Amino acid sequence: MAASVRIAVLKERADGESRVSATPETVKKFIALGAVVAVETGAGADASISDEAYREAGAEVGALDPVVKDADIVFGVQGPEPALLAGAKPGVLLAAVLDPFGQRPRIDAYAAAGIEALAMEFMPRITRAQSMDVLSSQSNLAGYKAVIAAADTYGRAFPMMMTAAGTITAARCFVMGVGVAGLQAIATARRLGAQVSATDVRSATREQIQSLGAKPIFVESVAGIEGEGAGGYATEMSEEYQKAQAELVSSHIAKQDIVITTALIPGRAAPRLISDAQIASMKPGSVIFDLAVAQGGNVEGSVADQVVERHGVKIMGYSNTPAHLAADASALFSRNLYNFLSAFWDKEQGRPILDEEIGDAVRLTKDGKVVNQRLSG
Template sequence: MIIGVLKEPSFESRVSLLPEAVAALTKKGHELWVEKGAGALSFSTDEQYRQAGASLMDRDQVLKAKVILAMHAPAGGSLTPGTVLIGIFQPLYQFRLIQEWAAAGLTVFSMDMLPRTTRAQSMDVLSSQANIAGYKAVLLAANTYSRYLPMFMTAAGSIAPAKFLILGAGVAGLQAIATARRLGAVVEVFDTRPAVKEEVMSLGAKFIEVEGAADASSAGGYAVEQDAAFQAKQQQRIAESITRADIVITTAQIPGKPAPKLITNAMVNSMRPGSVIVDLAASTGGNTSLTKDNEVLVHDGVTIIGNSNLSAGMPSDASKLYGKNLQNFLQLITGKDAVLDLNWEDDLVKGTCICYDREIINDRVKALTT
């Protein structure tokens, strides 16, 4: 099977496959076509791809491959009907584009729609990238913050440790907790899912409990919408904690809907000058009322960083993990002799596929387009 790897847009430093992943797929009998310069921002040269067994081509040539790997929706050039497109396409937000792809006869797999089951863990791109985002969020906050993170006792006096508040204890939140604790900070954590309390506490953080949350056990690890009574209690507890916080990292998102507004302007105003907020939900509206996607702003001395693409700040390892996720998924959809073999009885194949045979087949996306 011919697999094409596209160069990503200028804002993206990651690539779908590093040379090591190309070599592994080549050994399995696949033919790899890589767009020239695709790995440059991930510190992988065209020569390294050649040595791994890939053919380096112009974009128009790569687009003729049977399977196209691209993290973001490809721009420029045209795809022929029957082409299989695999990436992170956010179909719950980009459903108009999905309609166009379905009409064009493309088979589209969006890895962010992969069912989050135990069997899917090795293919879970959201988790692999969120882990990096949580780590980078703490480093970015520490670099922006005007004080130390750990406690220091010096001849000139003592420095109190920084206080973190992390909203959301998913993969990104848990990594943020671990990283902040390693750097010596004091950490409080809020999450609507009581089930994560034990994991939060095992990392050395304090868990803020609010009773009455809606059951999120069937939401695949995501937050779910809460009723008005819970939201009121939630806001009160967050307001109490945020006045003590020096750094806040927010990660809460609800698939297919705007990010919940957890931090009001009044809460931001209650923080002391020099405090920092890193909002990882910026691309879906942000968890604060002031967040601007891909922007850094200062409100009454509080720096608010809106960045949902922090994993791209570590392009080498982010690409390595993403590529391994794709290798495992490609193994799922290819049979003997490295040919495409789509088993629609497999819940991972069916759940990840968005459109096939000129129809949108994912129920959640279909509901948005009718």
């Protein structure tokens, strides 16, 4: 019988990172598969999970060195420094969000250290991988949090209210970018009672916007530009489309009270959606939440983790929005990891054996080399 696989769960060290990559729920599930799970002391504290809760689930809990020693698999939310994994077995699997384009030197260091690094954000957008997709699970929460934070900053009510003293009109909320985060932002703003409109470069999202009770705002004059790249991600638009989009947004945005921007292109800086001139056209007291602020921002002048006021408009955005919902974000992230590895768990070998379609998509390094095609060149 194969020896039990050892899974190490690290405490996050990045500034502002409050999530954890395993919960007592998933610890129990991995142990049921035959694995040994070791959790670094305090790993779940910021997500409201005590060390005792991990022990009750069956995990070992201790300092970094004994947790990582002889580990076969290491879990993280964000990629750890390679030196932290020095005590792990040769060829250890590392599963985390690794930011391969922004942290290329670290990826090269993983390769040099013999680590097999698996980038969870490279999970392919295919049906059988939906339950493994950390970008979707975390973006879902981010879209919700963006609206809640904007509502808190906005100095007025969201829903229409009819009172003896008169009627309060509903807030107007405009969502730019209708991926997972944008769809959840639409749904949340609708639940709060706002009048919601939304736009996206992908024409296929029109029906999704309407299904949530929001008004679609689309460029009609430029035909044949779908804006959808490989794997369902948005791509950059032509100059003609960008000009038409800017004109449309300028006329619409001036009437809005809340704007949520969500546009990201993998491996590139976030596209600029809102200019200073467009901000100046908005009503004083309006709020813009830039969900892409950590990748350069969709909004001119946005600053991560600060509320910036320009032309009477408050612009805000978090460098790590899901971390503001640490308990739920950790629960979903850890389930994504479990769903990923358990799908490939070989009972005879007592360990996951990744297939080509998903394994090759997420694997960055192996046998001392960077092997992912998206990082070639």
